[in-house]
Amino acid sequence: MALRLLQHRDTSGARAVIAAFDGSAAFVNGVSSVRELAMRAIEAGTDLVTAVAACGTGDSVLLATEYEAGHIIAPIDHDDPAHLILAGTGLTHLGSAEGRDKMHRAATEATAQTDSMRMFLEGVAGGKPAEGETGQQPEWFYKGDGSALVAPGAPLAMPSFAEDGGEEPELAGIYLIGPDGTPFRLGICLANEFSDHVTERHNYLWLAHSKLRQAALGPELLTGALPDHVEGVSRIRRGNETVWEKPFLSGEANMSHSFANLEQHHFKYDLFRRPGDIHVHFFGTATLSFADGIRTQEGDVFEIEAAPFTLPLRNSLVRDVAKPVIVKAL
Structure with a gap:
């Protein structure tokens, strides 16, 4: 191992x-x-x-x-949270378009192909380029800095204004930028890329808002070669009851994009190659309780487990208190 x-x-x-x-x-x-x-x-x-x-x-x-x-x-952090960047890519897994397409089609009542489906199909066609070639650019989003990173076992807090707090079981790549600007992959972690799917469903252009949430990493950072196949289970516990449980797949064999392609399109920006910075990059998922009609509640516990990780990732759901924002002129 x-x-x-x-x-x-x-x-x-x-x-x-x-x-x-x-x-x-x-x-x-x-x-x-x-x-x-x-x-x-x-x-x-x-x-x-x-x-x-x-x-x-x-x-x-x-x-x-x-x-x-x-x-x-959490298995990675930075002394200055502003130098830890949380970001990710979506529509990267085979089957990942179904739930997203359903959400966006329901919101628009359109009969034409949604942008989500178009992006997914473009990824299937060009997300795994040959070595030396540039592959299809994926969907990309920003989640926040190190202040939004939650430890395994700690609560995931949705903002007071959030419409939803939903789990996304996936893998996250962990990177450190070297002194000369070279990104070094330290390994991968199990992750819950926590999002607001109700907000996203309202209008796809609100995806950026839906992703500005906390996220949790599993206890272990797995080093070495990236796995081709990861098979796990995601569940939601409410008190003594399991209200939802479903297997999920990840790893490159189950993805429409290669890890290398996702890394290339993230680190091609000079901004993301600042020496000393840490990057946590969420690789996406095809499995969401929201797509199965589940509405989470405060107190629910998200549990994600998958081999080759030996410990599960567990986080309860809480709601933050309202924090009024007053903008003052100088």
């Missing part, structure tokens, strides 16, 4: 990095964040596995126990 990295914070606030191989896990010596470990690997011209070996490991740790105790935080 590939190296998995986790970030730990104990009751005193002290931070550490955990390295997990197969069934064992231990604290990494001398580093307090995955970003610090990755910077060491870049500076040494090595990889994360070699960087962990160079640091050495100390006490062993039981991941499930620490997770249940609330000591596992």
Whole structure:
């Protein structure tokens, strides 16, 4: 099994990095964040596995126990949240157009092909270019900065003005921009790309508004080659009842775009190659409870699990209190 990295914070606030191989896990010596470990690997011209070996490991740790105790935080962050960028791409998975097309067709009552379906079909035709070629540009959206990143187990808060708080089970790529502007992929995480689907359904041009929400990452950052096939389950628990559950697929074999194509179209912008920045890029999904007619409620718990990750991602749904905004002239 590939190296998995986790970030730990104990009751005193002290931070550490955990390295997990197969069934064992231990604290990494001398580093307090995955970003610090990755910077060491870049500076040494090595990889994360070699960087962990160079640091050495100390006490062993039981991941499930620490997770249940609330000591596992998001597997990536930045000392300055403004230098962590959350973004993503949609309509990237085979079958992902059905739910979106249904939403947008219902909103417009149109008989013509929707923009969502057109974009999806263009991705199917040109989303996996041959090496050296430029593939079809995907749908792209901005979600926020590091202040919107929620730890596994912490609540996902929809704004007071939100129409909906809905889960999106997917994979997220984690990147660190090197000193010369080179994007380095650290690995992938399980993710809940939390969105407002009611707002999006009202008008597709409100997609940008619907995506400006928090998002959660699973406990583990899986390093190494990107998986071709990921099979998981997404569910919603309401009290002691499971009100919705459905399998989901991800990985390049189940996508209309290649990971390389999605990365190319994100990092082609100079703005996204600023040295030292962290990028969390959500790769999309084809499975939404909203598309099955589910309306979430405050207190619902989203649970997402998938191999090769060993721990699930769980977050409850809450609503933020209203925060009046007053613009003052100077």
